[in-house]
Amino acid sequence: MSDLVIDADVGVVGAGPGGMAAATRLAAAGLSVAVLDEAPRAGGQIYRQPPVGASASVGIPEPPSHDQGHALIHEFERARLLSVHGATVWDARPGRLWFEHEGRSRLLRCERIVLSPGAYDRCIPFPGWTLPGVVTAGALQVMVRGFGVVPGQRALVAGSGPLLLPTVTALLGAGVEVVAALEASSRWRALRAAPGVIGNAARRREAVWYMKQLWRHGARLQWGWTVFACEGDGRVQRAIIGKVDADGRPRRGTARTIEVDVVGAGFGLVPSIELGLRLGARSRYRPERGGYCLVVDEEQRTAEPTVFAAGEICGVGGAEVAAAEGAVCASAILGELDGRAAAPEVLRAARAERRAADTMLRAFAPLPGLNELARPDTLVCRCEDVTRKQAQQAAEVHGDSMRAIKMGCRAGMGPCQARICGPSLQAMATGQNARVMDRPVVQVPLKAVRADTIRNAPEAC
Amino acid sequence: MSETADIVVIGGGVIGSSVVYHLAKLLDPSARIVLCERGPVAGATSGACMGHLMVTPDTAQDYALTKTSVELWARMNEEVGGFDYNPTGALYLAETDEDQEMFAVLHKQFADNGDRADVLDNKQLREIEPGLAADVPGALYYPGDGVVLPMLACGAMLRGARKLNPNVVVRPHCAVTGFEREGDRVVGVVTEHGVIATDTVINACGVWAPDLSERLGEKRLPIYPRAGNLAITGHHVSPIRTQLLEISYLRFAHAASEIDPTSVDSDKGGHAVNMQPQRNGGCLIGSTRQFCGMDKEINRELLQRSLLRAERYAPGVAAAPIVRTWVGLRPYSIDNHPLIGPWDPVDGFYIAAGHEGLGISMAPITGLLIAQQIAGVETEIDVTPYLPSRFVA
Numbered sequence: 001m002s003d004l005v006i007d008a009d010v011g012v013v014g015a016g017p018g019g020m021a022a023a024t025r026l027a028a029a030g031l032s033v034a035v036l037d038e039a040p041r042a043g044g045q046i047y048r049q050p051p052v053g054a055s056a057s058v059g060i061p062e063p064p065s066h067d068q069g070h071a072l073i074h075e076f077e078r079a080r081l082l083s084v085h086g087a088t089v090w091d092a093r094p095g096r097l098w099f100e101h102e103g104r105s106r107l108l109r110c111e112r113i114v115l116s117p118g119a120y121d122r123c124i125p126f127p128g129w130t131l132p133g134v135v136t137a138g139a140l141q142v143m144v145r146g147f148g149v150v151p152g153q154r155a156l157v158a159g160s161g162p163l164l165l166p167t168v169t170a171l172l173g174a175g176v177e178v179v180a181a182l183e184a185s186s187r188w189r190a191l192r193a194a195p196g197v198i199g200n201a202a203r204r205r206e207a208v209w210y211m212k213q214l215w216r217h218g219a220r221l222q223w224g225w226t227v228f229a230c231e232g233d234g235r236v237q238r239a240i241i242g243k244v245d246a247d248g249r250p251r252r253g254t255a256r257t258i259e260v261d262v263v264g265a266g267f268g269l270v271p272s273i274e275l276g277l278r279l280g281a282r283s284r285y286r287p288e289r290g291g292y293c294l295v296v297d298e299e300q301r302t303a304e305p306t307v308f309a310a311g312e313i314c315g316v317g318g319a320e321v322a323a324a325e326g327a328v329c330a331s332a333i334l335g336e337l338d339g340r341a342a343a344p345e346v347l348r349a350a351r352a353e354r355r356a357a358d359t360m361l362r363a364f365a366p367l368p369g370l371n372e373l374a375r376p377d378t379l380v381c382r383c384e385d386v387t388r389k390q391a392q393q394a395a396e397v398h399g400d401s402m403r404a405i406k407m408g409c410r411a412g413m414g415p416c417q418a419r420i421c422g423p424s425l426q427a428m429a430t431g432q433n434a435r436v437m438d439r440p441v442v443q444v445p446l447k448a449v450r451a452d453t454i455r456n457a458p459e460a461c
Numbered sequence: 462m463s464e465t466a467d468i469v470v471i472g473g474g475v476i477g478s479s480v481v482y483h484l485a486k487l488l489d490p491s492a493r494i495v496l497c498e499r500g501p502v503a504g505a506t507s508g509a510c511m512g513h514l515m516v517t518p519d520t521a522q523d524y525a526l527t528k529t530s531v532e533l534w535a536r537m538n539e540e541v542g543g544f545d546y547n548p549t550g551a552l553y554l555a556e557t558d559e560d561q562e563m564f565a566v567l568h569k570q571f572a573d574n575g576d577r578a579d580v581l582d583n584k585q586l587r588e589i590e591p592g593l594a595a596d597v598p599g600a601l602y603y604p605g606d607g608v609v610l611p612m613l614a615c616g617a618m619l620r621g622a623r624k625l626n627p628n629v630v631v632r633p634h635c636a637v638t639g640f641e642r643e644g645d646r647v648v649g650v651v652t653e654h655g656v657i658a659t660d661t662v663i664n665a666c667g668v669w670a671p672d673l674s675e676r677l678g679e680k681r682l683p684i685y686p687r688a689g690n691l692a693i694t695g696h697h698v699s700p701i702r703t704q705l706l707e708i709s710y711l712r713f714a715h716a717a718s719e720i721d722p723t724s725v726d727s728d729k730g731g732h733a734v735n736m737q738p739q740r741n742g743g744c745l746i747g748s749t750r751q752f753c754g755m756d757k758e759i760n761r762e763l764l765q766r767s768l769l770r771a772e773r774y775a776p777g778v779a780a781a782p783i784v785r786t787w788v789g790l791r792p793y794s795i796d797n798h799p800l801i802g803p804w805d806p807v808d809g810f811y812i813a814a815g816h817e818g819l820g821i822s823m824a825p826i827t828g829l830l831i832a833q834q835i836a837g838v839e840t841e842i843d844v845t846p847y848l849p850s851r852f853v854a
């Protein structure tokens with residue numbers, strides 16, 4: 001089988017903070033560890049490293065939390081483990097991770113699995129969101145910080161949640177004029193986040209750093225505002241912005257137009273749970289954590305006892321939570337091998353980080369009224385070109401479940417498999433904004449891979 | 462909720478939707494027709510199948526059924542549309558020179574029915590489909606076949622029905638849990654949301670049709686799930702423009718199975734290439750057949766064999782991104798013919814099920830025949846071979 005099949009004690013999916021923290025500790029304890037990561041280098045989305053040889057982030061100031069990132073990467077890259085980059089995991093069973101790597105179909109066999117695959121940007125469709133020049137806030141950050149690309153001259157950043165700040169500061173650092181930075185949550189709602197920040201030294205330091213950055217550039221965050229629409233001839237040239245009410249509903253009377261050439265829209269994150277579900281984990285809907293999250297026990301163990309999970313997959317919480325939970329996974333696995341429980345201080349640290357994150361993110365739970373931004377002719381599924389009206393018509397005949405909407409208009413059945421449209425599709429098609437969305441359905445391949453990757457998969461499923 | 466209906470159709474797949482559509486066309490618009498579907502409309506087999514419209518010329522009877530039905534699809538496309546109707550025709554591919562001998566048989570079958578098909582040599586074939594492997598010796602082209610997107614067709618037919626008859630009610634996520642009967646008559650349908658009083662019920666539940674008949678207190682219908690593993694590519698990568706089938710497909714897919722469908726562990730499964738271009742430039746790749754109960758887990762080994770065969774004919778498949786694979790359950794009837802008509806032991810109870818892999822092809826004619834039988838008018842074609850009464854004894 002040559003190198004197509006790898007054997008390890010532990011397989012780790014994702015080389016972000018959660019995966020790095022777990023893998024480094026497990027390797028240090030003498031276990032054989034193999035890490036599968038989609039990106040070319042370790043770091044995850046948050047600590048993304050520029051491609052080898054590029055000098056991307058020169059000149060762009062980094063928040064203090066990135067010290068932790070550098071430390072994690074430093075230790076990870078020196079650890080005795082196998083890290084496979086550019087790997088797409090497309091199917092899994094307990095003890096087995098099938099992945100595509102450089103066009104080849106490979107398999108990782110392992111006793112235990114640690115999942116830390118991160119999250120997706122939450123997209124909320126609005127008129128013009130598919131115009132060239134309109135991207136997610138996360139994508140803007142990756143362009144600027146990860147690849148040194150200056151995406152435009154006049155930017156609008158709109159959305160909700162703590163991730164708007166790194167996007168805004170990255171743009172400012174790259175010399176882009178941020179015409180407006182809009183947070184849909186009201187200042188009062190955001191105050192609920194305060195205990196989660198004030199009570200946590202690292203988050204406090206981080207908040208102060210971001211405020212200083214904004215002051216230095218004379219930028220400010222407008223609370224209770226969002227983007228209503230983007231317009232332009234072939235690419236974005238204008239944005240219509242305005243105030244929203246406490247539920248996120250646009251107050252159309254407040255609309256005004258600004259000239260921009262790039263827009264980053266980020267309404268928080270959605271946990272990437274498909275791999276966990278495929279492996280037998282259970283999930284639960286938690287709006288403050290971004291939607292469906294894996295359910296884990298105190299030691300980050302899923303319902304499938306050989307599978308552990310850390311970070312956003314258990315609910316959006318940020319890099320500190322991920323790293324702390326990654327450490328718990330490692331401690332729990334090492335404990336199992338020694339017949340003891342995970343180290344209490346490691347569990348305590350993770351619990352504290354998670355508590356702080358939950359408190360903070362409660363203030364930025366998705367606002368249902370934002371689903372009213374889309375007009376009847378706005379595309380809601382950009383893979384299959386389905387408009388909101390078509391999705392509504394589908395729901396009306398086929399039923400109001402997620403599967404019914406898919407069957408009635410193909411929405412969510414394209415290359416993204418509802419990763420982009422899924423979180424708001426059902427709400428927008430049924431008008432039942434506050435209802436709990438249907439659990440995502442897991443189908444193989446978990447991400448698109450070549451037909452011959454599936455055909456050549458080592459071992460039966 | 463207590464209500465009455467003239468007719469209750471159970472099952473919101475392509476058969477149930479077609480029954481509703483043709484009832485709406487044939488009956489007075491005052492007729493109240495209720496469709497109950499326990500999941501989403503098109504949420505089961507009709508949302509997990511290929512979409513080929515296939516004329517099978519083996520016998521005059523099969524030809525009449527399938528040809529009429531495929532023509533009805535074209536008419537429905539004019540009447541309601543909205544389901545990616547694409548009359549691509551079909552290419553029956555030979556793999557070896559010996560395979561080409563089968564062309565003559567198929568060609569004669571079409572000719573015997575007064576239809577035509579063209580034998581193409583390697584050069585003619587490659588002009589039509591340059592993405593095929595250079596060594597495919599030839600093909601038989603039948604222009605009368607086509608492709609639809611079945612799940613959209615279900616919604617389109619139901620919308621069309623409601624336009625014709627405002628008393629058509631579509632009720633997804635409404636499971637039927639039982640029936641009310643008085644002696645040999647059905648008088649009501651019990652759903653999870655209440656009882657519907659009615660004297661006419663159609664069981665269009667596909668692989669679940671036996672369960673439903675059992676709930677009425679009748680014997681199980683001899684219909685068995687036959688699983689198919691399918692894969693679909695991303696957009697704009699389809700190496701083909703015409704629907705492709707291996708010439709061996711006909712024998713493999715539409716001949717009566719030699720395997721006992723009731724013994725779910727004995728069938729190792731088989732496959733024959735069937736590839737369909739999609740409106741968005743994707744390609745649907747099938748198909749496998751296996752009796753394995755209601756299990757909808759992918760059989761990776763069968764799927765791999767199926768992909769390998771697809772690559773053999775269209776090498777471009779190898780590098781195409783697969784965005785999804787899944788399993789659909791075909792309702793295989795024990796004598797390889799669908800059940801279309803009244804269930805004699807119970808007045809007012811009709812069956813429209815058991816179409817195996819030709820449910821999409823046969824949906825319009827099935828709906829029409831049921832509607833004509835209920836309306837008491839002469840049927841489009843002779844329905845005798847399809848009457849469920851053959852299984853009553």
